[in-house]
Amino acid sequence: MILFLLAFSGAVLAMFTAFTVAFRRGRATSARESREYPFVSLLKPVKNIDDDMAANLESFYRLEYPAYEILFAVDDFKDPCVAILRDLQARHPRIRTTIVATGHPPFENPKVHKLARLESKSRGTLFWATDSNIRVAPDTLRRLVDEYLAHDAKVVFSPVQGSSSRTFGSLMENAGLNFFTSGSILASWFLGRQPIIVGKSMLVEREALETFGGFGYFKDHLAEDFLIGESFAKSGFRVSTNCTWVTNVSQTATLRSLFKRLSRWAKLRYHLKRPVYLAEVLLNPIVIALAGGIFFGGHGWAVVAVTAAAKVAIEYLNFLFVNPEDRRRLRNHLLFPAAVVAKDLVFFAVYLTPFFSRQVEWRGGRIAIGRNTLIDIPANVDNLVYEGA
Amino acid sequence: MRAHDKAWVVTVLMGLGHLRAAYPLRDLTHEGVVIYGSRRTTPNPEYGIWRRLRRVYYASSKAGAIPVVGKALVALLLAVQRIKPYYPKADQSKPTLAVRLLKRLVLKRGLCRSLRDKLAAAPYPAVHTFYATAVAMDALGPSAPGPRQDQFLLICDADFNRVWVPEDPKTSRLRFLAPCTQVRRRLIAYGVPEGSILMTGFPLPKENIGTETGLEVLKEDLFERLLRLDPAGKFFSYHEKSVLGWLGRDTVPADRPAHFTLMFAIGGAGAQVDMVRNILAGLKSRIRAGEVRLTLSCGVQREVFERVQGYISDAGLRDELDRGLAIVYDQDVYGYLDQFNAHLRRTDVLWTKPSELAFYCGLGLPILMADPIGAHEELNKRWLREIHAGVSPPGPIDACGEWLFDLRESGRLAEAAWDGFLKARKLGTFKIERLIRTGEFQEGASPLDL
Numbered sequence: 039m040i041l042f043l044l045a046f047s048g049a050v051l052a053m054f055t056a057f058t059v060a061f062r063r064g065r066a067t068s069a070r071e072s073r074e075y076p077f078v079s080l081l082k083p084v085k086n087i088d089d090d091m092a093a094n095l096e097s098f099y100r101l102e103y104p105a106y107e108i109l110f111a112v113d114d115f116k117d118p119c120v121a122i123l124r125d126l127q128a129r130h131p132r133i134r135t136t137i138v139a140t141g142h143p144p145f146e147n148p149k150v151h152k153l154a155r156l157e158s159k160s161r162g163t164l165f166w167a168t169d170s171n172i173r174v175a176p177d178t179l180r181r182l183v184d185e186y187l188a189h190d191a192k193v194v195f196s197p198v199q200g201s202s203s204r205t206f207g208s209l210m211e212n213a214g215l216n217f218f219t220s221g222s223i224l225a226s227w228f229l230g231r232q233p234i235i236v237g238k239s240m241l242v243e244r245e246a247l248e249t250f251g252g253f254g255y256f257k258d259h260l261a262e263d264f265l266i267g268e269s270f271a272k273s274g275f276r277v278s279t280n281c282t283w284v285t286n287v288s289q290t291a292t293l294r295s296l297f298k299r300l301s302r303w304a305k306l307r308y309h310l311k312r313p314v315y316l317a318e319v320l321l322n323p324i325v326i327a328l329a330g331g332i333f334f335g336g337h338g339w340a341v342v343a344v345t346a347a348a349k350v351a352i353e354y355l356n357f358l359f360v361n362p363e364d365r366r367r368l369r370n371h372l373l374f375p376a377a378v379v380a381k382d383l384v385f386f387a388v389y390l391t392p393f394f395s396r397q398v399e400w401r402g403g404r405i406a407i408g409r410n411t412l413i414d415i416p417a418n419v420d421n422l423v424y425e426g427a
Numbered sequence: 428m429r430a431h432d433k434a435w436v437v438t439v440l441m442g443l444g445h446l447r448a449a450y451p452l453r454d455l456t457h458e459g460v461v462i463y464g465s466r467r468t469t470p471n472p473e474y475g476i477w478r479r480l481r482r483v484y485y486a487s488s489k490a491g492a493i494p495v496v497g498k499a500l501v502a503l504l505l506a507v508q509r510i511k512p513y514y515p516k517a518d519q520s521k522p523t524l525a526v527r528l529l530k531r532l533v534l535k536r537g538l539c540r541s542l543r544d545k546l547a548a549a550p551y552p553a554v555h556t557f558y559a560t561a562v563a564m565d566a567l568g569p570s571a572p573g574p575r576q577d578q579f580l581l582i583c584d585a586d587f588n589r590v591w592v593p594e595d596p597k598t599s600r601l602r603f604l605a606p607c608t609q610v611r612r613r614l615i616a617y618g619v620p621e622g623s624i625l626m627t628g629f630p631l632p633k634e635n636i637g638t639e640t641g642l643e644v645l646k647e648d649l650f651e652r653l654l655r656l657d658p659a660g661k662f663f664s665y666h667e668k669s670v671l672g673w674l675g676r677d678t679v680p681a682d683r684p685a686h687f688t689l690m691f692a693i694g695g696a697g698a699q700v701d702m703v704r705n706i707l708a709g710l711k712s713r714i715r716a717g718e719v720r721l722t723l724s725c726g727v728q729r730e731v732f733e734r735v736q737g738y739i740s741d742a743g744l745r746d747e748l749d750r751g752l753a754i755v756y757d758q759d760v761y762g763y764l765d766q767f768n769a770h771l772r773r774t775d776v777l778w779t780k781p782s783e784l785a786f787y788c789g790l791g792l793p794i795l796m797a798d799p800i801g802a803h804e805e806l807n808k809r810w811l812r813e814i815h816a817g818v819s820p821p822g823p824i825d826a827c828g829e830w831l832f833d834l835r836e837s838g839r840l841a842e843a844a845w846d847g848f849l850k851a852r853k854l855g856t857f858k859i860e861r862l863i864r865t866g867e868f869q870e871g872a873s874p875l876d877l
Contacts, residue, residue, distance in 0.1 A: 251757075269733050273737050274738075414466075
C-alpha cells in the first residue's frame with residue numbers, strides 16, 4: 039500500500055516538474071504586430087517593506103508596453119514603504135503614478151479593499167494586479183496582454199517563480215513556489231482546464247469585472263484570487279494563461295515567517311476545496327515513507343532514504359531549470375537537499391493546522407474564515423447589517 | 428394598544444420571503460430591520476441552530492432537482508409541511524409536533540433569547556415576519572419587569588402551517604396581521620381569537636404604490652403595463668370603462684408599445700436557477716428582435732448570479748445585457764430589494780414560484796406561476812387562481828417564446844394583471860404603519876377600499 043501511494047505521489051510530482059520545466063519560458067502567443075494595445079492600470083496593494091522592494095517595484099517602471107499607469111494603495115501615509123513609492127514616482131515622471139491611502143476595514147479582505155479603491159481611481163481598460171514582492175521582466179505585461187487579445191481571455195493568470203534566496207527559509211519557500219505551487223497551477227490548467235489563480239499576478243478586463251460590480255464583489259472572502267478565477271469561469275468568461283511567469287522575491291524568510299505564510303495558504307485551500315486538500319497529503323512522499331518506516335521499521339527506513347533521495351532529485355531538476363538566479367549560488371546547491379526534506383516536513387506540520395484553527399494571520403492582523411474563505415464577523419446583536427446566509 | 432412612533436421589525440433569513448415582507452416597513456423601524464439568525468446578529472450557540480435550520484431549508488428547496496430520489500424527497504417535504512385541508516371546517520387548534528418542538532427549542536435550547544434582550548432595549552411593539560421569533564417572544568415573555576411589548580406576527584402566505592401559531596393561542600398575547608381572507612379563516616381554525624387578527628394585507632413596497640389614497644405610482648405603471656400586455660386590444664374591448672374609471676384616465680391610446688418585459692424571479696434558495704437556461708433558449712430570438720425584454724432576478728447568492736451569467740454566455744446573449752436582458756443581483760439584501768422594486772415598475776409579467784411574491788399581484792402584476800415548493804406555495808397558487816391573477820405556463824419552458832406571446836395576444840396576461848389589482852390587498856404597509864403609530868386599526872371592506 040505504502041509503495042503504491044509512493045508510486046502515485048512520485049508520478050504526480052514528476053508531472054509537476056515536467057510541466058514547470060516544459061513551460062518555464064512560457065508559451066508564445068500569436069504575433070503582436072499591428073495590435074493596438076489597450077491602456078492598462080497596474081494595481082499594487084502594498085504594506086510595509088518587502089525584500090528588495092525598491093528593485094521589485096522599479097521593474098514595473100521598465101515595462102516594454104506603450105500605455106500604462108501604476109496605482110499604489112497603502113493603509114495610510116505613515117507606512118514606511120511610502121518613501122520608496124514617492125521616490126519611484128519622482129524618478130519616473132513619464133509614468134502616471136498614484137498613491138492612495140485606503141484605510142483598513144476590520145472585516146473585509148484588506149487586499150480587495152485596496153484593489154476596489156484603486157479600481158475607482160484608475161483609467162485602464164485592463165487591470166493588472168500584482169503583489170508588492172513581485173518582480174517582472176520588461177516583456178511581461180505585453181505577453182499577458184497578447185494572451186488577452188489573442189484569446190479574448192477576461193482573466194490571464196501566471197505561474198510564480200520563487201527567487202533570490204539568501205536564507206534557508208527562503209530557499210524552502212522558493213522551492214515550494216517553483217515546484218508545488220507552480221506545478222499544480224500548470225498541471226491543473228493543462229490537464230483539467232482548472233484555473234488556479236494566485237493573486238501574485240492577474241490581468242483582469244475591467245468590463246468583465248464590472249459585470250460583478252468590481253473587485254468589491256470578492257471583499258468578504260480571503261481567497262479572492264482563487265474565487266476570481268472560479269467566478270469568471272462559472273460566468274462564462276474565458277480564463278487563460280500563456281505561462282508568463284512572474285518572480286516572487288523572497289530573500290530573508292525565516293522558518294517562522296514561512297510557517298505562517300504556508301499555514302495561511304493551507305487554511306485557504308482547506309476552506310475552498312476540502313476533498314482536494316485532504317488528498318494533498320498524498321503529494322508528500324517523504325511523510326508517506328516516514329509513516330511506512332515507523333510502522334514497518336527495517337526495510338521501511340530504506341524506503342524513506344530512497345524516497346527522500348528521489349524527491350530531492352525531482353525538485354532539484356525543477357530548481358535547475360526554473361530558478362536561474364538561485365542556481366548561481368553554490369550555497370543554494372549545497373543546502374538544497376536539506377531544504378527539500380525540511381520543507382516537506384514543515385509542509386506536513388502546516389498541513390495539519392487547518393484541522394485545529396480557522397484563524398489566519400495576515401499582515402499583522404488575525405482573521406477567522408469559514409466556507410469558501412468567507413471572513414468571519416463576530417456576532418453582535420447591535421449589528422443589523424445583512425451579511426448573507 | 429398604545430400609539431408608538433417606531434416599532435421593532437424582526438425577520439429571519441430563510442430564503443428572501445420573510446425579509447421581503449419586512450423591508451417595506453423600514454420607515455417604521457427603530458434601528459433598521461433586525462435580521463435575526465444571521466451570522467452577525469446572533470451569538471453562538473444559537474447561531475448554530477439557525478444555520479442548521481437554514482441548511483435544511485435550502486436543501487429541501489433544491490431537493491426536486493436531485494435525480495431519482497428528488498421526487499420522493501419533495502413528497503417527504505410536503506408531508507412535513509402539510510397544511511390540513513380547511514374543509515370540512517374543524518377545530519385545528521391542537522398543537523402539532525412542530526409546535527412543541529419549537530417551544531422546546533425556545534425554552535430548553537435558548538432560541539431567540541438574545542433577541543429578547545435586544546428588544547428589551549426600547550419599549551416599542553415588535554412586528555415579526557417569521558413565526559419562530561414571534562412565538563419565542565410570546566413564550567419567553569419580558570426579560571425585565573414592566574409592561575409587555577406588543578408582538579405582531581405577519582403571515583407571509585395565503586395559507587400556512589399550524590407552527591405559525593403558539594401552543595395555546597387562546598392565552599397568547601401574540602396578534603396576527605393577515606394578508607388575505609383565507610389566512611383569517613385559518614387563524615380562527617387554529618384557535619386564534621378573532622380579536623387578535625388584523626386584516627392588513629401583505630406589505631408591498633411604497634415606492635411601487637405612491638400614496639395610500641392616490642396610488643399614483645401603481646396606477647401609472649399599471650396603465651402602461653396593460654397597454655403593453657394587450658397589443659390586440661382584446662382586454663380593453665371588455666374592460667376599457669372599468670380601467671379608465673379606476674385608473675383615472677380619459678382614453679386608451681391607439682398606439683401600443685411593441686415590446687413587453689418579463690421578469691423571472693429565482694427564489695432565495697436558488698432552486699429555479701436551471702430554468703434560466705430554458706427560458707433563454709425559448710426567448711433568444713424574441714430578445715434579439717426586441718419583442719421582449721427579460722429581467723433575471725438572482726437574489727443575493729453569488730452562486731446563483733454566476734450561474735445565470737454562465738447561461739447568458741452559453742446562450743450567446745451577453746451583448747444583450749442592459750438592452751434586452753437585465754440582471755437583478757446584489758450581495759447586500761437591501762440593495763437587491765431596492766433594485767428588484769425598481770425593476771418591478773418596468774415589469775409586465777412576473778414569472779415566479781408562488782411564494783410571498785404571489786401578493787405582488789396587488790400591484791397589477793400578472794403572476795406566471797412556476798412549480799411551487801412546499802404546501803404553503805401550493806395554497807398560494809390556489810389563491811392566485813381563485814382571484815385570476817395567476818397563470819400557469821401552458822407549455823414547456825423552452826417553448827415560452829411561443830405560449831407567452833399567445834397569452835399576451837389573447838389578453839389573458841392583461842386580465843390577470845387587472846384582476847390582481849382589483850382583488851388583492853395592496854395597502855398592507857400603510858395599514859401596519861397606521862396601526863403602530865395610532866394604536867388603532869380599521870379594516871377596509873374590500874381590497875380597493877382606499
